[in-house]
Every structure is written in structure tokens, then in C-alpha cells.
Amino acid sequence: LAKTTQPISMDSYEGQEVNITCSHNNIATNDYITWYQQFPSQGPRFIIQGYKTKVTNEVASLFIPADRKSSTLSLPRVSLSDTAVYYCLVGEAAGRRALTFGSGTRLQVQP
């Protein structure tokens, strides 16, 4: 199972773009990269998923370079409500493979 490494915490201000990078050097050829968001006292929530290049949805963008050894979650113009912990996962939930969350990146958005 590919291990991921993320910064422990990041600070930003409202209106700024925030980029959180995740390293996954031993990602398998067919593995996807998934990001979750967790607010205090709530379960994690799926944000975005990708395999290579760039994926964009209404919440975020995900950039994945050609070697796929890292990925960057981009949050455009953050607001106070984006203050949360963000987790990067690589692997699958199907089959008998366990899926684990790391410690995540704690993003604090200031006014």
C-alpha cells in the first residue's frame, strides 16, 4: 500500500489560493489518488480523485505530474469554512486491501 506524506499544517488567509502537496513515491501503476476533507466532530468527506494530469470539480483541482509520485490539491480562494484537515489517500477500498488515512494536513484559514 502506497505511503503518503503531507505537511502537518498550513495557514492561509481568506481569498487566497491554497495548494497542499502529497508525496507518494511508491504509488502502484493502477492506483488512484483521492483527497478527503474533515471538519471538527464530523467524519471525512470525499473531495476529489484523479489518476494523472489534472482533475477539476466545483470544490477543488487536483494536479498530478507525469511520474505520479506526488499530487497537489488546489483550493481556489479559500474562505473561513475551508478550515479543516485534508487527507491524501492512495490505494483502493475494494477487495481485501486495507485503506488507511495518515495524519492529514490541518489548514487554518484566517480572516
Added chain:
Amino acid sequence: NAGVTQTPKFQVLKTGQSMTLQCAQDMNHEYMSWYRQDPGMGLRLIHYSVGAGITDQGEVPNGYNVSRSTTEDFPLRLLSAAPSQTSVYFCASTQSGGRGISRIHYEQYFGPGTRLTVT
């Protein structure tokens, strides 16, 4: 759809007591799992199930039992509660699939959590 539901929301136990945390989903998901989250930490996988009748251990299974008699329900049993089991417990479910070539991680849906305190 109610999604993933968990009961109770809060529970206080004395050391040595046993109890069952309930988890149910109405999305017909095959894959279900239990995580614990200690203060300021990430989630750690306790047990998971890929379908009715099939369970497997995760990262921190000791002190917990699970069973999966139906697709909908995945209860977590604490056999003899210890203060080290004080944590927030999350249940999650996801559709299965992604076998073979496409090892996609399907979106996991999480319940609201059960906050457990063992004194």
C-alpha cells in the same frame, strides 16, 4: 437515503464493561469499515468487511470484534473496555469494485461518529 448511521452518538463506559457500537447503511454498499480517531490524530482502521460474512483486521484490531451478517449492518463490539479505547469511532461504507486493472478508490461515506469515553 439516510446514508450511514451510527448509534449511540455519545457513550461513557467503565473499565471492563462491554458494549456494541451500531452502524448501518442503506446504500447497498458491500464494503464497510470502522475507524477510530484519537484527539488531533488521523483515522486508524480497526476492522473492515468486503461483504456479508467476510471481515478482516485493519491497523488496530485488538480489543474489538466485528461481524457482518447482513449487507446493511456492521456492528463493532468492545469486549472489555479500557481507557486507551477512549476515542471517536467512525463507520464508513463504499461500493466495491475496482478489481483487476482499475484499482480506483470509490468514495467512502462516513457516519457522524460515536464519541466514546472509558473511565
